[in-house]
Amino acid sequence: MSSADTHISCTSLSFSWPDGSEVLTDFDLAVGPGRTGLIGLNGCGKSTLLRLIAGELTPASGTVRIRGEVGHLPQSVVLETALR
Template sequence: MEVVGVQHRYGKRLVLRGIDLRLPAGALTGVVGENGAGKSTLLKVLAGELRPTRGTVRHRGAFGYCPQQVVVNDALTVRQHLAFFQAAFRLDGLRHAWEIMDVLGFAEYADERAGVLSGGTRQKLNVTLALMHDPQVLLLDEPYQGFDWDTYLRFWELASRLRERGRSVLVVSHLAYDTERLDELWRLDGGRLRSQTVEAA
């Protein structure tokens, strides 16, 4: 994905002031910033949910978008969600979805309704639905919110596997945890991206 000169405004308020960003294949990139800095707006523009006021976003292949707000139906089971998204993505099977569920550790909840799941487990389903079609570009907004420590580590294991398979992974968060796991780190501040140093593990 390549982002050039992206601006976005809400009325008279300019939130993004000229974003330039490149997400190469096989790279794990982080964007951090304070609450209200425009991180979710940036992701919505990258995902095509919002049209930028100015600038361009180009990407090759499919992308997966995991919004901060969990997008599940409380009346449906986990398995029913998978079937619904399988039809939407026109997938032949669900092997990749089950692999993600196994890594995140919630395959045993397949027949539970989303409405009875804990917040962390709902977020696991949210991540699975965004990644189950094996996209080339992954846009993840606060993807590990509600995760316990074990699941948090499982998430980074999943992110590393995706990077090893040549996927472009963008993780957006308000806190810069575990920056040594990233190939590149940016801070969104004042509507602009500023490069941050990534410390080696």
């Protein structure tokens, strides 16, 4: 499967932080093949959405479906200096 076949869909996605702060409520998204940009104000949930899509976070409800491969570069990267 090529990167041109990649498809991401989020259906009725909801997520809240442990303190009860809602980030997403009943959120739907469909992304087809190719590059896609995600823009928004600071703190609006862009990184949280990407972490949900990457499987780093679990939604409170809803589904994330990925067909193909998705590349993900975390916002913060820790360099493992002990590795050679």
